[in-house]
Amino acid sequence: MKVNFCLPIVSMNGGIRVAAIYAKALAQKGHQVVVVSPPPMAPTWKETVKSWLKIAPLPYPSRINPSHFDGLGLDHRVLDRWRPPTDADLPDADVVVATWWETAEWVNRLGPAKGAKVYFIQHHEVFPHLPVERCRATYRLPLHKVVIARWLKDVMSRDYGDDVVDLVPNSVDRTQFFAPAREKQALPTVGFLYSTAHFKGMDVSLEAIRAVRQRIPQLRLVCFGSVHPSPDFPLPEGCDYVFSPPQDQIRNLYARCDVWITASRSEGFNLPAMEAMACRTPVVSTRTGWPAEALESGSNGYLVDVDDVKALARVLEQVLSSSPEEWKRLSERAYETACRGSWEESARQFEQALLRACERSRRGEIAGKGV
Numbered sequence: 001m002k003v004n005f006c007l008p009i010v011s012m013n014g015g016i017r018v019a020a021i022y023a024k025a026l027a028q029k030g031h032q033v034v035v036v037s038p039p040p041m042a043p044t045w046k047e048t049v050k051s052w053l054k055i056a057p058l059p060y061p062s063r064i065n066p067s068h069f070d071g072l073g074l075d076h077r078v079l080d081r082w083r084p085p086t087d088a089d090l091p092d093a094d095v096v097v098a099t100w101w102e103t104a105e106w107v108n109r110l111g112p113a114k115g116a117k118v119y120f121i122q123h124h125e126v127f128p129h130l131p132v133e134r135c136r137a138t139y140r141l142p143l144h145k146v147v148i149a150r151w152l153k154d155v156m157s158r159d160y161g162d163d164v165v166d167l168v169p170n171s172v173d174r175t176q177f178f179a180p181a182r183e184k185q186a187l188p189t190v191g192f193l194y195s196t197a198h199f200k201g202m203d204v205s206l207e208a209i210r211a212v213r214q215r216i217p218q219l220r221l222v223c224f225g226s227v228h229p230s231p232d233f234p235l236p237e238g239c240d241y242v243f244s245p246p247q248d249q250i251r252n253l254y255a256r257c258d259v260w261i262t263a264s265r266s267e268g269f270n271l272p273a274m275e276a277m278a279c280r281t282p283v284v285s286t287r288t289g290w291p292a293e294a295l296e297s298g299s300n301g302y303l304v305d306v307d308d309v310k311a312l313a314r315v316l317e318q319v320l321s322s323s324p325e326e327w328k329r330l331s332e333r334a335y336e337t338a339c340r341g342s343w344e345e346s347a348r349q350f351e352q353a354l355l356r357a358c359e360r361s362r363r364g365e366i367a368g369k370g371v
Helices: 014-028 045-052 101-109 132-138 150-160 202-215 247-255 271-278 289-294 309-320 324-338 343-362
Strands: 002-006 032-037 075-078 095-098 116-121 144-147 165-167 189-193 220-225 240-243 259-262 283-286 301-304
Touching: 002 014, 002 101, 014 032, 014 271, 014 343, 095 101, 095 343, 101 116, 101 132, 116 343, 144 150, 144 343, 150 165, 150 289, 165 343, 189 202, 202 259, 202 309, 220 247, 247 271, 259 271, 259 309, 271 283, 271 289, 271 324, 283 289, 283 309, 289 301, 301 309, 301 324
Parallel strands: 002 032, 002 095, 032 075, 095 116, 116 144, 144 165, 189 220, 189 259, 220 240, 259 283, 283 301
Antiparallel strands: none
């Protein structure tokens, strides 16, 4: 197949990473893959003035951000400026893949020769900071949907009346995320991903951690993130924060922890939770994304309701206070859960979903037409 990927501004976020994994896997299978994305938007005059006055650095210092597409050897075409791609920017193909709500609008406007139109959905993008009605409208476009979690497939059926949706779950790279069996540490350690996005629930995580620290004063904290800590979400004293760690070092951060906390209010999948478990670190999570589907409280991790700080603190303390034998059982079951699938199998399913889109396009069920 000839496959076009239509991406937003590339970066180091999880959604871009998953798209990069599938683009690379398809290329390795012998498919012709082209990736198109816009460069970062030019800074506004206010941002430029602040930079001159050294009040704040420019938000995008270069034409293209570091991203998970770096070094993959793919045909990645960065547009001349930030704008939607046109037919002239992409080769004719069998399939063209949109990768989030805005790119779905772009792909929908492309001519049929650019391929059967696919919408790769990694979250239900209906957040207040986005144009909600435009986002909802993209899920009604005549595109073949591929989702990463069962809850997203249910939403597409219940809210948008589309029952012909492929579920291709994410996986974990066990050559990158792994750890030998280990014992519970003498110094209890909690890890988490730092994010300032409201739906990630950083405020909830920090409040729960503060509550646990009152009862376990020696609690050690380890976290990493792709943004610098904000005054809105100040890190607790003594927290070991690593900014944008190299990908091959993240597993060591997971493996330093006795428990990983994730308090998201909404998640498409939550890859860090799976990665932590692949590094034998039990996860305490709110009932969102993949953890809600994969965790069984007390068996391979713990689930609590969204925004329930007290419950989150209680189960954090429970894991940290468990006996060495109880903790090791929890660690081993977490590891087994994370290792059930593979990116190779997910890539095979993604390839099959694209072939199914081609068939549906030929039958006139979705937009686009293979060449």
